Amino acid sequence: MKQVFQDARTAEITVTEVPAPKLLPGCVLVRTAASLVSPGTERASSEFAGKNLLQKARMRPDLVREVLNKISRDGVLATVSSVRSRLDQPSALGYSSSGTVIAVGEGIVDVNPGDRVACAGAGHAVHAGFACIPRLLLARIPSSAVSFDEAAFTTLGSVALHGVRNADAKLGDVVAVIGLGLLGQLSVQLLKSAGCRVLGMDLSQERADLALRLGADAVSPSSFDFHEICLQHSAGHGVDSVLITAQSSSNEPVNLAGSVARNRAVVVAVGTIGMDIPRRAFYEKELDFRVSRSYGPGRYDAAYEQKGIDYPIGYVRWTETRNMEAFLALLADRKLNLDLLITHRFSVDRASGAYELINSAARENILGVLITYPDNAKQAQHIDLPVSRTIVPANSVKIGLLGAGSFATGTILPILKRIPGVELSVVNAASGSHARHAANKFGFRSCSTEERDVFDHPSVNTVVIATRHHLHAAQVLSALKAGKHVFCEKPLCLTKEELVDISTAYESTPAAQLLLVGFNRRFAPLAVRMKNFLRQTAEPLALHYRVNAGSLAPDHWLNDPLQCGGRLIGEVCHFVDFLCFLTDSSPVEVEARSLPNSGRYSNDNVVCSLRFTDGSQGTITYLANGDRSYSKERIEVFGGSAVAVLEDFRRLELVRGGHRTVFRSFLRQDKGHQAEWEAFIAAIQNGSESPIPFRETVSTMLATFALEQSRCLGHAITIKDLFNREYGNKFQGFDQAS
DSSP: OEEEEEOTTTOOEEEEEOOOOOOOTTEEEEEEEEEEEOHHHHHHHHHHHTSOHHHHHHHOHHHHHHHHHHHHHHOHHHHHHHHHHHHHSOEEOOOEEEEEEEEEOTTOOSOOTTOEEEEEOTTTSOSBSEEEEEGGGEEEOOOTTSOHHHHTTHHHHHHHHHHHHHTTOOTTOEEEEEOOSHHHHHHHHHHHHTTOEEEEEOSOHHHHHHHHHTTOSEEESOHHHHHHHHHHTTTTSOEEEEEEOOOBSSSHHHHHHHHHEEEEEEEEEOSOBOOOOOHHHHHHTTOEEEEOOTTSTTTTOHHHHTTOOOOOTTTOSOOHHHHHHHHHHHHHTTOOOOGGGEEEEEEGGGHHHHHHHHTSSOOTTOOEEEEEOOTTOOOOOEEEOOOOOOOOOTTOEEEEEEOOSHHIIIIIHHHHHHSTTEEEEEEEOSSHHHHHHHHHHHTOSEEESOTHHHHTOTTOOEEEEOSOGGGHHHHHHHHHHTTOEEEEOSOSOSSHHHHHHHHHHHHTSOTTOOEEEOOGGGGSHHHHHHHHHHTTOOSOOEEEEEEEOOOOOTTSGGGOTTTTOHHIIIIIHHHHHHHHHHHTSOEEEEEEEEOOOOSSSSSOOEEEEEEETTSOEEEEEEESSSOTTSOSEEEEEEETTEEEEEETTTEEEEEETTEEEEEEOSSOOOOSHHHHHHHHHHHHHHTOOOSSOHHHHHHHHHHHHHHHHHHHHTSOEEHHHHHHHHHTTTTTTTTSOO
């Protein structure tokens, strides 16, 4: 299918052939008929992308602070690599479209193939031939009288409708609309359909005249004249409410709104404007200033948009979905005229012309810009790419990658490109755009949105799993069953039951088939040096691992127990493995306690205690309540009259017998990813054992699950008693010394 992208560095628009998206649970697959280019929002995006790095930094000082903090923690080279990786990812444009449902995902019961729908949401309702849309980001088109072209306006119409609702506009109210672009013209018609007297203002005489044709009672291109018009139509009192639908960095729209409003009126900012509110005007009239957030309640709520958890209508009458339905109903009743708002159409092949148009100087003549799509586009989920054919060794490692997110493209793939004897065969992702971008950038022979293309690919001998955590177990099992070597990013799985299934499957595989979990820290150069230093200690160790992880939004996927398992299972397993590595033994008893939660955190301030088979005692203090600018990881080990301290994998301090040695990495933090992959590739090529024995991985996961259970129950857990009681002798021996 064809999809429209924008280069984050240059703002260049390209139309690329990508695999059709994978149909996900709770979503529907839509064949797109039309999508709307928003002149305001998408022009602003293009203008920002076209700026140089210094200009972008001035506009986004918050991102500059993040970069500086990362430099202090991870080093200059690692930060530069991370920033470049983000800028290399093209942006998928579009957020308002319409089309026909061709398939429904698991859990969808009220939408059927063949339904005509309007779709919303950045990253979902993109400019592409097919789209995977979460259920609450679409609405059925109620009548065949509503064309796909009209329905493509639904997202922007819902933005306007939510602004009208925020203005508390009532029958007979006098309402001013400042800014008569596409959003303003829709607002004028919505207000007229609600029985309001509508006054419009825009610097463009042409747009002001169009608002008159669409029902406005009076308009003006002059702010002075507009002030007089508002007084004339309100018996000298001023208007009851003001909708600011302009897009401007200037503060003039807010000043004008304050001057034309009556006492205790409502002023609503719908467009992106300067908001240096003049206190005197707003104070003397006691004006109510509101910012209208997108297209209604539910927006930016992952539980609503991604998981389909609706708000009860008795408590939230107008959600973003119900606003979409209301706008479509007004279209069906012919209460709105969109024909006059459609100024340009482009086929998807010529979509770059749409962006040249909205970025041109002739903006007054541009309102609704539509991109149209052929109704016979192929739903191909696999694309073979032209790559140079090179002779590869017989024992080369041929990679099939599942997941093409930031970690895969920013860390894993750059490493694999540097290692000889590695061939990148096929990359798979739920998003066709991510799969195609990774394939182009790193030279894969094909890209896909169908997982079986990886497992069944005849040339793939090694499957790399870099997807979200809840997918790991099933993908590991499928790869093992297909006879492939497996590299799985941590964690291996999210439940004890999944661990049993994987252990059973792995036991039945040939000895030469390897399974490695990405516990990379044990391969870091400074970590290896630290362990060699500790080998000279012939007594139990005391270990303390402090992690300043930083807080995440409550709805971040890493806090989601269904997708990530929570941060303890999803991330603390890393640190459990590292302590096992340093002690050369396994945990036998663990305990985890959370700090009291004020509601800001998600049980991600945890102090973990671990007792090992060799008598060593470890603590892992995992914290979300610190300052991210401070160092992230610090490991202190005491034992045998010696001390070893590793700071952020950039500074190692070793002390014994009064002698202190310090090793530093100034430019780059090295957490062992490169060495981990080199060891794994060598093991495959040489037919040797996995760099991390599978029994050690199982031991780490058992301890991590026990920590989570301890946190829930509030007492220590003996691993052997817990798991042998639940699973008989399945895990017998995994709590013994490695």
